[in-house]
Each structure stands twice: as C-alpha cells, then as structure tokens.
Amino acid sequence: xxxxxxxxxxxxxxxxxxxxxxxxxxxxxxxxxxxxxxxxxxxxxxxxxxxxxxxxxxxxxxxxxxxxxxxxxxxxxxxxxxxxxxxxxxxxxxxxxxxxxxxxxxxxxxxxxxxxxxxxxxxxxxxxxxxxxxxxxxxxxxxxxxxxxxxxxxxxxxxxxxxxxxxxxxxxxxxxxxxxxxxxxxxxxxxxxxxxxxxxxxxxxxxxxxxxxxxxxxxxxxxxxxxxxxxxxxxxxxxxxxxxxxxxxxxxxxxxxxxxxxxxxxxxxxxxxxxxxxxxxxxxxxxxxxxxxxxxxxxxxxxxxxxxxxxxxxxxxxxxxxxxxxxxxxxxxxxxxxxxxxxxxxxxxxxxxxxxxxxxxxxxxxxxxxxxxxxxxxxxxxxxxxxxxxxxxxxxxxxxxxxxxxxxxxxxxxxxxxxxxxxxxxxxxxxxxxxxxxxxxxxxxxxxxxxxxxxxxxxxxxxxxxxxxxxxxxxxxxxxxxxxxxxxxxxxxxxxxxxxxxxxxxxxxxxxxxxxxxxxxxxxxxxxxxxxxxxxxxxxxxxxxxxxxxxxxxxxxxxxxxxxxxxxxxxxxxx
Amino acid sequence: xxxxxxxxxxxxxxxxxxxxxxxxxxxxxxxxxxxxxxxxxxxxxxxxxxxxxxxxxxxxxxxxxxxxxxxxxxxxxxxxxxxxxxxxxxxxxxxxxxxxxxxxxxxxxxxxxxxxxxxxxxxxxxxxxxxxxxxxxxxxxxxxxxxxxxxxxxxxxxxxxxxxxxxxxxxxxxxxxxxxxx
Amino acid sequence: xxxxxxxxxxxxxxxxxxxxxxxxxxxxxxxxxxxxxxxxxxxxxxxxxxxxxxxxxxxxxxxxxxxxxxxxxxxxxxxxxxxxxxxxxxxxxxxxxxxxxxxxxxxxxxxxxxxxxxxxxxxxxxxxxxxxxxxxxxxxxxxxxxxxxxxxxxxxxxxxxxxxxxxxxxxxxxxxxxxxxxxxxxxxxxxxxxxxxxxxxxxxxxxxxxxxxxxxxxxxxxxxxxxxxxxxxxxxxx
Numbered sequence: 001x002x003x004x005x006x007x008x009x010x011x012x013x014x015x016x017x018x019x020x021x022x023x024x025x026x027x028x029x030x031x032x033x034x035x036x037x038x039x040x041x042x043x044x045x046x047x048x049x050x051x052x053x054x055x056x057x058x059x060x061x062x063x064x065x066x067x068x069x070x071x072x073x074x075x076x077x078x079x080x081x082x083x084x085x086x087x088x089x090x091x092x093x094x095x096x097x098x099x100x101x102x103x104x105x106x107x108x109x110x111x112x113x114x115x116x117x118x119x120x121x122x123x124x125x126x127x128x129x130x131x132x133x134x135x136x137x138x139x140x141x142x143x144x145x146x147x148x149x150x151x152x153x154x155x156x157x158x159x160x161x162x163x164x165x166x167x168x169x170x171x172x173x174x175x176x177x178x179x180x181x182x183x184x185x186x187x188x189x190x191x192x193x194x195x196x197x198x199x200x201x202x203x204x205x206x207x208x209x210x211x212x213x214x215x216x217x218x219x220x221x222x223x224x225x226x227x228x229x230x231x232x233x234x235x236x237x238x239x240x241x242x243x244x245x246x247x248x249x250x251x252x253x254x255x256x257x258x259x260x261x262x263x264x265x266x267x268x269x270x271x272x273x274x275x276x277x278x279x280x281x282x283x284x285x286x287x288x289x290x291x292x293x294x295x296x297x298x299x300x301x302x303x304x305x306x307x308x309x310x311x312x313x314x315x316x317x318x319x320x321x322x323x324x325x326x327x328x329x330x331x332x333x334x335x336x337x338x339x340x341x342x343x344x345x346x347x348x349x350x351x352x353x354x355x356x357x358x359x360x361x362x363x364x365x366x367x368x369x370x371x372x373x374x375x376x377x378x379x380x381x382x383x384x385x386x387x388x389x390x391x392x393x394x395x396x397x398x399x400x401x402x403x404x405x406x407x408x409x410x411x412x413x414x415x416x417x418x419x420x421x422x423x424x425x426x427x428x429x430x431x432x433x434x435x436x437x438x439x440x441x442x443x444x445x446x447x448x449x450x451x452x453x454x455x456x457x458x459x460x461x462x463x464x465x466x467x468x469x470x471x472x473x474x475x476x477x478x479x480x481x482x483x484x485x486x487x488x489x490x491x492x493x494x495x496x497x498x499x500x501x502x503x504x505x506x507x508x509x510x511x512x513x514x515x516x517x518x519x520x521x522x523x524x525x526x527x528x529x530x531x532x533x534x535x536x537x538x539x540x541x542x543x544x545x546x547x548x549x550x551x552x553x554x555x556x557x558x559x560x561x562x563x564x565x566x567x568x569x570x571x572x573x574x575x
Numbered sequence: 576x577x578x579x580x581x582x583x584x585x586x587x588x589x590x591x592x593x594x595x596x597x598x599x600x601x602x603x604x605x606x607x608x609x610x611x612x613x614x615x616x617x618x619x620x621x622x623x624x625x626x627x628x629x630x631x632x633x634x635x636x637x638x639x640x641x642x643x644x645x646x647x648x649x650x651x652x653x654x655x656x657x658x659x660x661x662x663x664x665x666x667x668x669x670x671x672x673x674x675x676x677x678x679x680x681x682x683x684x685x686x687x688x689x690x691x692x693x694x695x696x697x698x699x700x701x702x703x704x705x706x707x708x709x710x711x712x713x714x715x716x717x718x719x720x721x722x723x724x725x726x727x728x729x730x731x732x733x734x735x736x737x738x739x740x741x742x743x744x745x746x747x748x749x750x751x752x753x754x755x756x757x
Numbered sequence: 758x759x760x761x762x763x764x765x766x767x768x769x770x771x772x773x774x775x776x777x778x779x780x781x782x783x784x785x786x787x788x789x790x791x792x793x794x795x796x797x798x799x800x801x802x803x804x805x806x807x808x809x810x811x812x813x814x815x816x817x818x819x820x821x822x823x824x825x826x827x828x829x830x831x832x833x834x835x836x837x838x839x840x841x842x843x844x845x846x847x848x849x850x851x852x853x854x855x856x857x858x859x860x861x862x863x864x865x866x867x868x869x870x871x872x873x874x875x876x877x878x879x880x881x882x883x884x885x886x887x888x889x890x891x892x893x894x895x896x897x898x899x900x901x902x903x904x905x906x907x908x909x910x911x912x913x914x915x916x917x918x919x920x921x922x923x924x925x926x927x928x929x930x931x932x933x934x935x936x937x938x939x940x941x942x943x944x945x946x947x948x949x950x951x952x953x954x955x956x957x958x959x960x961x962x963x964x965x966x967x968x969x970x971x972x973x974x975x976x977x978x979x980x981x982x983x984x985x986x987x988x989x990x991x992x993x994x995x
Contacts, residue, residue, distance in 0.1 A: 295929065312926060317802040317822045470907060470926070470933030471803050477848035480931050481882045501881060508844050511817055511837075512805045660858055663879050664850075667858060672886035710886075715879055723878035727858035754873040757857025757864070 001272035001279060003158050006149055013150040017077055018056045020109055023138065025071045026059035027224045028256050035070035041099035045106040055109060061225020063138040067377035068095035068119060072105065093119035124394040125376045132365050133341040134381045137225035142260050145267035148228040154273050156347035157232050160239055161281040169240045170196055175351035177363030182208055182336030183414065183440045185429040191333060194323040195241040198331035203243040205234050206308065206327065206334045209250035210292045210299040213412025214463060216443030218367040219337035221379050223250065223257035226341065227264035231287060233340030235274065236347060238285045241333050246287040249304050252294060261289055296467035300515045301334045303469065314469045315515035336441065338367055358384030362428035366442060373448040375400045389423040392446055403448040411440025413460045414520030416527025417453060436527040453532040454539060457525045458486040464521035475518030478509040482525065489536060495543040499536060503529065579742065580628045582614035584648060586641040587668045587711065588634030591728040592659035593617065598731035609742055625651050629741060631658035635665040636712045640705035649718040656747065660727040660756055662714045669711040679707030722747045725756045763829040778820035778831060779807055789833050790842060790871050792906060792960055794821045797985030798913040806842055809833050846872050851882040852931065853889065854903035861974040862962030868906060894944030897967055898956050902934055905963040911935060911955035918984060923949040957981050
C-alpha cells in the first residue's frame with residue numbers, strides 16, 4: 001500500500017457514487033428500533049421502483065438524534081433534486097421510520113409525497129454541533145474501509161510515517177492541547193512523551209473502550225460509526241511511542257461495536273494499513289481485541305491491563321504507572337476511544353487548528369451522550385467551553401412536557417450533579433471540577449423537578465457498591481455502609497448523626513481508596529449534599545436517642561450527662 | 576455521704592458479665608461503701624428507678640421488652656455504659672441476624688418445635704413472653720451510649736478499672752488490650 | 758546499595774534505597790499498622806491501614822508499596838490517619854460476622870489486636886450480618902468466610918511460597934470471596950498440597966486447623982519466615 005493506492009480507492013469510490021444516497025442509521029440505538037428492517041425495506045423499494053442505478057441505500061453510523069430513531073436521510077449528489085435540500089448536499093431527515101414507510105420515502109425521489117415525520121436539520125441540536133470525532137458518523141459506511149478512505153481516512157497515518165519523526169509527532173500532539181477524553185483529562189501529548197521516552201524493546205498501545213458509566217454511549221457510537229478512526233489514531237500513537245502491538249479493550253455489552261471492530265481490523269490488515277511495513281515503512285503495528293466481561297472497574301487502567309493479561313481485573317497501586325510498567329510489565333500507552341479518534345484530524349489539520357477550538361485549558365470538542373429528562377436525547381459534539389445551558393436548553397430542547405430542569409449530572413458514578421443555577425457554567429475540565437463534578441467520559445444525564453436527589457445519590461452509590469472489585473477495604477465495605485446510610489435516610493429513619501457519619505465516610509473513602517472507582521464513588525453524594533443538602537435534612541427524623549439533658553432529674557446540659565465528674569446534682573463520690 | 580446511684584441491667588445476654596462483676600470479690604465490699612446499687616438482677620427491685628447516675632447494660636437488644644427497657648433506662652439514667660460484648664457488638668445473640676428477615680420465627684421454630692422433646696409448640700403468651708425483634712442490635716444502635724466496656728465477659732480487673740475511673744471523677748476510658756472484644 | 762535519608766514522625770532515619778516506607782519504619786522501630794502485608798510475599802496495598810502522609814503529596818500513600826525517597830517527610834500519626842485507621846477497622850468489623858467470643862482465633866487475631874490498639878471500643882456502623890458458609894470439606898483445615906478480611910495473604914502464600922495456586926479470589930465487592938481451585942469445596946481440590954501455609958498466614962480465624970477449639974489458634978508464622986529466609990538468603994535458621 002502506498003499513497004496512490006489510497007487515492008485510487010477513494011477515486012473509485014467517488015466515481016461509483018449514485019445520484020441519491022439514502023443514509024439509514026445502523027448504530028445500536030436505531031438498530032434496536034428495527035433500522036435494519038428499514039434499510040432492507042428501502043433496498044427492496046429502490047429495486048421495485050427500478051432506481052438501482054440512481055440510488056444507493058447506505059447503512060451509516062449514528063445520526064445523533066437517537067430519541068427519534070430510526071433515522072433516515074436522503075442526499076443528492078447533484079442539484080435539481082426532486083425535493084428541497086436542507087443545506088449543501090444534505091437532504092431531508094426522516095424520523096421514526098418504519099419498514100412500511102420505505103415505498104413512500106423512495107417515491108419522493110420521483111416527486112412523490114411521504115407522510116413520514118420530518119426532522120429539522122437546522123435545529124440547534126444539529127447546527128450548534130462541531131464535529132471532529134463524529135465528523136464521519138452518520139455519513140460513511142462503518143463496515144467498509146473504502147468509505148473511510150474516501151473521507152481522507154489513513155491519510156494522516158501515511159503522512160506521519162512519511163514526514164514526521166515520533167518526536168515531532170508528539171510535539172504536535174502536545175501543541176494541540178489534546179487532553180484525555182476518558183475523564184481525568186491528563187494531557188495526551190505528555191503521556192505519549194513519557195511512554196516514548198521509556199527504554200524498552202517492547203511497548204504497547206491500549207484503547208480503553210470499556211465505557212461503563214450509566215447513561216454514557218459516546219464511545220460505543222464512535223466504535224460503531226467510525227471504527228477506522230480509532231484504529232488510525234492508535235497506529236499513529238504506536239508510531240509516536242514505539243509500540244508494535246495494540247489492544248482494544250471493549251466491553252462484551254457492545255456486540256455491534258465488537259463486530260465492526262473485528263471487520264475493520266480485518267480490512268485494514270488486508271490493505272496493509274495494519275501489520276508489517278505499513279505504507280512501505282519499517283513501522284509494524286497490529287491490533288487485537290480483548291472483550292471485557294462486564295466489570296465496571298476494568299475501565300480503570302491497571303485493572304484493565306490485568307484483565308488483558310487474562311488475570312482477575314483488579315487495580316493495583318500506582319506507581320509504577322502504565323507508562324513505565326504496564327501491560328506485561330512493559331511501558332504501555334492507554335488512551336480512551338475518543339482521544340484516539342481525535343488524533344488523525346489533529347495530524348491532518350494541524351495542532352493550531354485544534355488548539356483554536358475550545359477554551360484556554362480545554363482544547364477541541366467533547367462528545368456528550370444527552371440522556372434523562374430532556375426532549376432531544378442523543379449524541380452531541382460541541383466545542384469545549386460551550387455553556388451547559390446552551391447544551392440542555394437550546395440543543396437538548398429542555399425538559400419534556402414543559403418540565404423544569406433541576407440539575408445536570410456529568411461524569412456518571414464518579415461525577416456530580418450541577419444545579420440549574422449553575423447552568424451558565426462552560427463545559428470544560430476545570431469549570432466542572434470547580435463545581436465538584438467532573439467532565440468524565442461524557443455522559444450527561446438531565447434531571448427535572450420530579451427527580452429526588454437523594455435517590456440519585458443512592459442509585460450511583462448502589463452502582464459503585466456492586467461494581468467495587470472488593471480488593472481494598474474502604475471501597476468494598478465503605479460503599480456498602482454509605483449505601484446503607486442512604487437507604488436509612490430515604491426510609492426516614494436517619495438522624496443528623498447518620499448524616500454526619502455519611503459525610504465522614506465520603507471523605508474517608510475518597511481519601512483512602514486504592515483506585516479511581518473508590519476515590520470518586522462518594523462524589524455523587526458530596527455534590528448533592530453541596531447543592532441539595534435540604535433534600536437530605538428534610539428526610540431526617542429528630543435525634544430522640546442522642547445525647548440530651550436528663551429529663552428526669554433536670555440537671556441540664558448534655559455535658560453533665562456524659563461526664564461523671566462531680567457537678568451540680570451528681571452526688572460527689574468517695575470524698 | 577451521698578453514694579453514686581448505680582444500676583446494672585441484663586438484656587439479651589448470658590449473665591456472664593454480671594458473674595464477672597461478682598468476680599470483683601472483696602472489691603465489692605469497698606464499692607458498696609461508695610455506690611448504691613439501685614436496680615440490678617442481683618437485688619430485688621421491680622421498677623427501674625428515676626435519677627440513676629450510672630447504668631451498666633449487659634446484653635443485646637433482642638426483643639420488645641429489651642427495647643422498652645433500654646428506652647426507659649436512657650430516659651432515667653445520666654451515664655449509660657455498654658457492658659460486655661453483647662451490649663457493645665450484639666455478639667452471640669445477633670448470630671441469628673445472619674438468617675435474614677423473619678429469623679425470630681425460624682429460631683423459635685428450631686428451639687421449641689424441632690428441638691422439643693415433648694409438647695413442642697411456639698411460646699405465645701402475650702404480655703408475658705415478649706416478641707423477638709427482627710434484628711438483634713447492639714445497645715448503641717438503639718439509644719445513645721456514653722461509654723463502652725467490651726469483653727466476653729469483661730474481666731473483673733477491667734470492671735474494677737472502670738469503676739475506679741468513675742469514682743475518681745474521670746471519664747471511664749479503657750485503653751489497649753483492656754478494649755479487647757471477646 | 759545507596760542509602761536514603763528521611764524522617765518519619767520527626768525522627769530522622771536512613772534506609773536502603775529499595776526499602777518501602779513500611780520496612781524503613783519497622784527498622785526505625787516505628788510500627789505502622791497493616792493487615793494485608795506479610796513478610797515474604799509481595800504487597801498489594803489492599804487494607805489501606807498503612808496509609809501515611811508525605812509532605813508535598815496530597816494523596817495518602819500506602820507504606821507497604823511506596824518506596825522511600827531522599828528527604829521524604831513522612832507522618833504516620835496525624836489525627837486524620839488515626840481516624841481513618843479506626844474507620845477502616847470498624848468497616849471491617851461490621852462487614853462480616855466477626856464474633857470474637859466464639860472464634861478459634863480469639864486472643865490470637867490480628868484484626869482483634871489492631872482494633873484495641875487503635876482504640877476501637879465499639880463499631881459505629883450497622884453490622885451487615887451477611888450469610889456465609891464454612892468450608893469444612895478439607896481433611897486438615899477449615900475456611901470460615903465469616904471471618905475473612907480478603908487480605909489475600911492466603912492466595913499469595915499459596916501461589917508464591919508453596920507454588921500450588923489453589924487459593925484465589927472470586928466475585929466482586931462485598932460478595933468477593935476466597936475460593937479453592939475452580940470454586941469447589943476445598944477438600945476436593947486437586948492442587949492443594951495440604952501444606953498449611955495459608956493457615957499460617959491468615960490474620961484472623963478464617964483459616965484454621967481442624968480440631969483447635971475456641972481461643973486455641975496459634976499460628977506457625979515462624980515456619981513461613983524460615984522458608985522465605987532459606988529461599989532468599991540461603992540461610993537455614995530454625
């Protein structure tokens with residue numbers, strides 16, 4: 001494979017393009033509403049109408065507005081379509097499409113009408129998005145590498161191998177300001193540099209695709225919609241740090257992502273874009289999949305590596321950090337799916353371009369999975385620094401049925417609840433941390449006035465309790481006790497002393513747990529206590545059993561009841 | 576000379592802690608000069624009196640009687656001491672908690688029906704035989720407890736140490752191995 | 758080997774550069790409490806009792822897995838550490854069914870000893886009272902999960918001193934438990950060599966010699982040390 005081959009594939013693909021493209025979402029969300037049936041019906045309808053030469057029905061990745069799926073969009077390659085184009089080549093968006101709608105949809109290509117509900121591609125949900133990671137999502141066919149190549153795929157890998165030394169490449173990533181998208185936000189370039197500097201014959205690159213936060217589906221969508229962008233990012237990273245073997249650790253709950261990754265790796269190997277002597281350079285790189293067995297803690301990097309090695313997935317103390325001693329005791333680079341998906345665009349368009357997007361300390365865009373009590377549920381990608389209010393009110397359309405938004409939860413079980421008063425906060429790493437939440441991997445759960453915050457805290461605590469690996473005491477036993485205390489509060493059986501106990505445990509578990517799971521497990525409680533303390537105290541009962549004045553002999557204050565030193569009313573003893 | 580008004584109570588436990596108290600032997604005579612035992616299984620007083628300075632509670636809270644009693648004690652006592660492991664940890668009486676909810680029923684079934692040698696039947700005498708609680712609890716789970724004297728039973732010298740601290744006006748705080756459970 | 762100079766609780770000491778804080782402190786006569794650490798096997802940093810404060814580092818560090826460094830200022834006795842230690846012990850005591858009064862290890866138990874040394878006079882958290890089985894299927898030893906702390910000492914000695922690999926951990930969270938082979942009754946294990954090292958290593962009464970009654974349980978911890986010294990230093994000191 002040389003660059004000409006790549007161009008040839010893209011040219012051939014473009015030449016084969018038909019006048020109309022009917023894009024049908026084939027990501028997990030729409031597939032669960034039978035988009036596969038829709039796609040087959042559309043193909044049949046095209047055949048029946050005898051339009052095979054004019055129309056391509058293409059299965060694509062996530063089209064973002066998941067709540068209205070299955071989604072279908074019709075594009076025209078030339079002007080003079082039989083329907084009004086929304087913008088450029090992008091045609092009308094159809095929502096909640098059923099297989100029965102196929103004939104009428106195809107009929108619009110011949111001037112017919114369709115009763116199918118139309119979406120508004122100019123709605124802020126779409127227009128306020130800025131797509132880097134999701135640029136191909138919903139447009140290319142994730143099951144065909146040619147489709148990715150046509151979208152400039154693997155150009156960046158070629159350019160890097162031909163034109164950049166690993167050192168320059170790392171320099172470029174550092175300059176771009178890219179930070180890890182898995183949650184902690186560590187500067188990606190610095191991580192690469194550390195692994196690059198490590199002296200070892202054997203190094204590894206791992207893609208963390210063990211997306212486990214409840215309500216989060218960004219990484220799943222990227223893997224389902226554009227798997228090659230992750231493979232390319234990993235290959236570029238491997239070249240930068242000097243690794244020749246990569247692993248993608250993806251959870252078993254994502255069968256479609258796994259299937260598409262399998263197919264993508266196979267195709268990339270076939271074209272020589274993975275394997276030995278990539279682009280006729282001395283660079284070798286292979287990627288294997290490792291399937292997680294459903295443990296949240298395996299998203300923690302040291303547990304993940306143990307699991308890749310075939311061991312029980314439990315974290316170990318750091319240092320040593322993976323960059324020094326990771327998988328099989330070799331220096332290992334671990335990045336998240338979205339981080340890798342950012343790499344090829346940065347290489348293609350330059351560090352300055354990327355650094356020009358976002359805020360001073362948080363560059364680029366971030367993908368969020370909008371879920372919960374919000375009108376437009378789905379996937380959005382916005383520049384860092386976008387105000388939360390813009391995301392939930394303008395793009396998300398606010399709470400459904402005229403409800404009032406009460407809080408937005410970010411960062412899943414490790415994050416916190418941001419109250420409605422703070423909605424003007426820009427979404428970037430530092431602002432969210434200041435509010436006691438975290439950016440996290442990108443789950444964004446909107447809550448309305450009917451949501452009880454103590455319930456929310458208990459939900460996440462239960463999650464952490466169940467997902468604790470059981471290795472260290474504070475996380476294993478502490479989450480269980482915090483859960484029990486939250487139950488007690490919700491049952492109305494708790495007193496102020498129970499609330500104090502809960503808070504004390506929160507800080508203890510946060511400060512003493514071995515890994516990130518335990519260290520962040522108290523965050524949902526702490527943040528709801530910070531902004532919604534009254535919801536807790538309203539549930540408390542009077543402390544009837546507490547230290548109190550002795551009602552019978554009336555000696556008064558609590559201290560006298562606790563200390564037997566001779567005081568008023570207490571018989572002095574033994575004098 | 577006013578003596579300290581002291582009570583001892585026996586909730587769900589084996590009375591071993593009281594036995595250990597009696598193991599104070601000759602110290603008991605010295606104590607008698609300085610404390611007045613106003614309520615105890617060791618003396619014949621029917622009603623828990625008012626205005627008690629110090630109460631040593633032996634045993635866990637196992638049944639409704641225990642529950643009423645400990646509330647009454649807390650209301651009428653200045654300083655409450657959990658005395659022995661059953662009071663401090665719920666100990667052996669709480670082993671039935673492992674059987675889950677409704678364990679009271681299955682425990683009685685086992686003891687009075689399955690294990691009966693003659694005339695098996697569940698004891699039912701409302702007003703006389705108190706109902707078992709669903710969950711056996713250490714005393715501090717029910718009322719505020721001021722001090723703790725663990726041990727099964729607490730050895731006599733630990734009890735003596737506590738009594739000396741109390742009588743000298745200090746806080747009864749045991750330390751180190753004197754705090755040993757079991 | 759180079760030496761490092763550091764202070765622990767204000768006391769200036771020097772320690773070998775590969776020593777952990779725990780080892781350095783022990784050499785200096787400062788005891789840092791721990792339950793999962795065992796001489797002779799690698800450390801896992803699981804019990805969190807040995808956490809210490811190091812000046813300039815915001816996180817608490819486990820003394821058992823943190824190496825000493827030049828100029829380190831370590832504190833093992835701050836109010837916060839003492840409070841956390843006590844809480845950790847209370848969490849452990851509330852987690853399973855630790856009934857000292859009826860335990861074979863009563864009086865010979867590291868959890869019990871640590872609890873009174875750290876001033877635990879009662880447990881503020883509600884006892885969980887989980888239902889756990891006792892595995893009495895082995896001819897010589899028993900395993901009472903009610904008393905297990907999941908310190909994994911038994912797993913480590915089984916794999917790394919005996920090399921049998923019988924013991925392991927299964928399940929997660931509060932349901933995590935020590936298993937034999939493929940989660941089968943210990944007595945049916947093909948790999949167990951009946952060496953008893955797991956029993957020697959256990960800090961509580963979870964693993965016991967059959968036939969020992971309440972409070973009888975003395976451990977042959979010396980035997981483990983003998984083997985480790987013999988292996989590492991080639992010295993056969995009985």
